[in-house]
Amino acid sequence: MQVHGSCHCGGIRYEATVDPDHTTICHCTDCQKLTGSAYRVSVPAVEGSFQLLAGEPRIYVKTGDNGARRAQAFCPDCGSPLYTYAVDDPGIYGLRVGCIAEREALVPRLQKWRRSALRWTENLAGMAQREKS
Numbered sequence: 001m002q003v004h005g006s007c008h009c010g011g012i013r014y015e016a017t018v019d020p021d022h023t024t025i026c027h028c029t030d031c032q033k034l035t036g037s038a039y040r041v042s043v044p045a046v047e048g049s050f051q052l053l054a055g056e057p058r059i060y061v062k063t064g065d066n067g068a069r070r071a072q073a074f075c076p077d078c079g080s081p082l083y084t085y086a087v088d089d090p091g092i093y094g095l096r097v098g099c100i101a102e103r104e105a106l107v108p109r110l111q112k113w114r115r116s117a118l119r120w121t122e123n124l125a126g127m128a129q130r131e132k133s
Contacts, residue, residue, distance in 0.1 A: 002015065020107070043095050
């Protein structure tokens, strides 16, 4: 599936090919902090299909518990988290689903790091809802 992504301000744009069946949710505490939210939703871009079309993201490198270094790409102007990749092997890009125009089709199939999940994320069905703010 071809996807098109951009940051909130539109300064950075990209396109890539992804397999929607590989969309995941990560509940690890690093992803919680890096997104400023309860979890991260991402989909891997097929190796070699990712293409930056406009702009130059800023890169922050984090080291995971296993010692792996992951580059976190974000917009230097609006701060949108865009994608990640392994510093030592940048062949696969983990695209942040919220920045993808076709995000409705990217339904997560797997949850990772459930031991760090915030318990209130398990069932949001009973929560009050509004269609707009």
